[in-house]
Ligand SMILES: CC(=O)[C@@H](O)[C@H](O)COP(=O)(O)O
C-alpha cells in the first residue's frame with residue numbers, strides 16, 4: 001500500500017538571520033528557497049516579523065515573484081501585516097502570535113481570546129484567495145476558535161513536545177505527543193486541514209508524519225542549522241526520508257489492523 005504523501009514546507013527565515021548578522025545580501029533566502037525546491041520542498045514558508053529581524057519585505061516580494069511552489073507567509077494578525085498580505089497575495093497566510101522580545105515563537109495564537117478581532121481578518125484574507133491557517137497549541141478550545149473564525153487550516157504548534165523530546169523528558173514528551181494526536185484527530189473531525197510545525201528535527205518529524213491527519217509540516221531551524229554541516233539539499237533529503245518513513249510505518253500499521 002502506498003502511503004499518502006505529506007507535504008514539506010521549508011522555512012527560510014534563518015538564512016535571512018545569518019545574512020542580517022553581517023548586512024549585505026549573502027546568504028540569500030531566495031537562493032535557499034530555490035535549492036529547497038530542487039531538493040523536494042513542496043512549498044516555502046517565511047515569517048515577516050513586525051521587527052523584520054530576519055525576513056524583510058523585499059525578500060517576500062522576491063520569493064513571491066520567483067517561486068514556482070506555494071508561498072506560505074507567516075505573519076502576526078495585525079492590520080499592517082494583513083495589508084501587506086493583500087498586496088503580496090501569497091498562496092497561504094499562517095497567523096502566528098508575536099512578542100518583540102521572544103527568541104522564537106513561544107506558543108500558539110490565542111485564537112479563542114481574540115476571536116472578535118481575528119475573524120474579520122481571516123475573512124478578509126480568505127476573500128482575497130489566500131488560504132488562512134492559524135498556528136495554535138494542540139488545544140480543543142483553540143480548534144473551536146479556528147472553526148468559529150472561519151479558518152480552513154490549523155498548524156499545530158509542536159514546540160513544547162519537541163523541547164521535551166530534546167530534553168529527554170520522556171513522560172512529558174509522551175503527554176505532549178498525545179495532546180497533538182488528539183488535536184489532529186479533533187481538528188480533522190471539525191473539517192480543518194491539519195498542518196504541524198516548530199522545532200521539528202528528523203526524529204520528531206518521523207513520529208508526527210505517522211499521523212494520517214497531518215498533511216503538511218513546516219520546518220526551518222533544524223534544516224538551516226544542519227545545512228552548515230551537510231548542505232541544505234542534503235538536510236532536506238534527510239528530512240523527507242524521515243517523513244516518508246513515518247508515513248509508511250503508519251500505512252503498514254493501518255493495513256495490518
Ligand atoms: C511560527 C514559527 O513557528 C516559525 O516560523 C518561527 O516564527 C520562525 O521564526 P523565529 O525563529 O523568529 O520565531
Ligand SMILES: NCC(=O)COP(=O)(O)O
Nearest residue numbers: 011197198199218220221
Ligand atoms: N511554523 C513553523 C515553521 O515554519 C518552522 O519552525 P522551525 O522549524 O524553524 O522551528
